[in-house]
Amino acid sequence: MKKNSNPAAPSGGGTDRAGLVRRDLLRAAAIAAPATVLAAPAIAQSAPQVRWRLTSSVPKVLDAIFGANELVSKYVSEASDGNFQIQNFAAGEIVPGLQALDAVQNGTVELAQTPLYYYVGKDPSFACFTTMPFGLNARMQNAWFYHGGGRELQDEVLAKYNLVGFLGGNTGTQMGGWFRKEVKTLDDFKGLKFRIGGIAGQVVAKLGVVPQQIAPSDIYPSLEKGTIDACEWVGPYDDEKLGFVKVAPYYYYPGWWDGGPTMNVVVNRAKWDALPKPYQAMFEAAVGYANADMLAKYDAFNPAALRRLVGAGAQLRPFPQSFLDAAYVATNELYAEIGAKNAGFKKIMDSLLAFRNEEYLWWQVGEYPYDGYMIRARQRG
Known part of the structure; x- marks a missing residue:
């Protein structure tokens, strides 16, 4: 029998045919790989540029609260390679602190950081999603919102005002x-x-x-x-x-009256619906992190501050x-x-x-x- 002069060629049988197919697939993958690498920037370049403005109900000096906005802005920008930007404004820079929700509702800004209980004049139900007298503590507030039906109830209320809402932080039980x-x-x-x-x-x-x-x-x-x-x-x-x-x-x-007060984040419904799904996911993840981080800051910083206040004369x-x-x-x-x-x-x-x-x-x-x-x-x- 004549010996096969090509050692790479199959000598016959199912096993050899399978080897040939495997080599062909690997060769095709190697050829396709550069095209895949080249395609990635095109995908990134197709991401839309989104510029939002946030107005807060608090001044910047309250860094644990206002700082939550800066965290959200940082993470959505990094996750989107700079394509999704949120610019933050303190109370009074665009609208007064107690008009933050109205500014989102009428489209002056895309979103706001504001306690919903500031707006009980519109609907007393708003207060339930910030905090209620003798209500939930911080952990319970999170649990009710995420796993106890609170989010669905909030969605029902905010939909009437062209808004979408998120938990943006919690201070823990406050002082009297x-x-x-x-x-x-x-x-x-x-x-x-x-x-x-x-x-x-x-x-x-x-x-x-x-x-x-x-x-x-x-x-x-x-x-x-x-x-x-x-x-x-x-x-x-x-x-x-x-x-x-x-x-x-x-x-x-x-x-x-403040057993577990939430700092709510509200977004204009039309702006939210127009936001690409990946950006929505980035935003929700960033707000969720900010929600946890704010409570951690207050738990970490309150003890030393209380000592200093007593030293300064607080009774x-x-x-x-x-x-x-x-x-x-x-x-x-x-x-x-x-x-x-x-x-x-x-x-x-x-x-x-x-x-x-x-x-x-x-x-x-x-x-x-x-x-x-x-x-x-x-x-x-």
């Missing part, structure tokens, strides 16, 4: 605020002019307090001049920056038990009153409160006993 004079009894709150936002203002009004809704940049001068008697803002890290301790030394806790005081109990009763009365007139609000609150009650079944077994023990152990040294 700064008071020019000490309050020891329920009667001491009557007639008190108190800067307090959202539904909580309606609760304290039932107790004789005169609620004031004032934008962040105007709180300090109002407190300094005596236009208001007390204010609540966030907690030690931010309150220190705004200097409240200089004009109102009594620092009360807890902020029962820590718990709210009188009589005030807390009266506020709890007034809160439940208010929810019933609003729910009787607003079926949408009742639907949302039924979901939120049922979720809260289920969560505390676990917290009273797991989280609270552990934290309570560790607090006592720390006090014992």
Whole structure:
């Protein structure tokens, strides 16, 4: 038999034919590879240039809150190779802080960072997606939104206003605020002019307090001049920056109306729908990271800030038990009153409160006993 002079050629049989096919496929892949490499830049170049503007309800000095916007801008820009850019503006640079949502709704800007409870005048349901008196803490707020039906309920409400909403951060439980004079009894709150936002203002009004809704940049001068008697803002890290301790030394806790306040992000619906799907995914991922990062910052920075405030003269005081109990009763009365007139609000609150009650079944077994023990152990040294 004549020997095959080509050692690379098959000598016959299924195995040899399979080898030939495999070599042909590899050769074809090698030829195609350069074309694939060359095609990648063309795909990148086809990504559209998107330029959005964000307006915030807070000044830039509140870096934990405003800094969340900068994180989102950084990550969407990097992920899109610079094609998706978001320019951030503080309160007052485009519109006043309390008009941020309106600016998104009417298309002045594409999106805003603003607590939805600033806009309860439009619909009391807005407050449910920021925080409610005696409502959810920060972890519960996230859990309800992502896995308890909260997001779907928010979508229903915001759709009426040409908006899409996201969780953009959380401060954790806030302080009860700064008071020019000490309050020891329920009667001491009557007639008190108190800067307090959202539904909580309606609760304290039932107790004789005169609620004031004032934008962040105007709180300090109002407190300094005596236009208001007390204010609540966030907690030690931010309150220190705004200097409240200089004009109102009594620092009360807890902020029962701000158990887990969300910093909401709202986007114009038409702009969102027009955004390419990959950019939508980039944005959601970036906002989700910013949501987690903000809470981590407050947990990390509040302890040292509280020490500094006490060193500067802040006098820590718990709210009188009589005030807390009266506020709890007034809160439940208010929810019933609003729910009787607003079926949408009742639907949302039924979901939120049922979720809260289920969560505390676990917290009273797991989280609270552990934290309570560790607090006592720390006090014992």
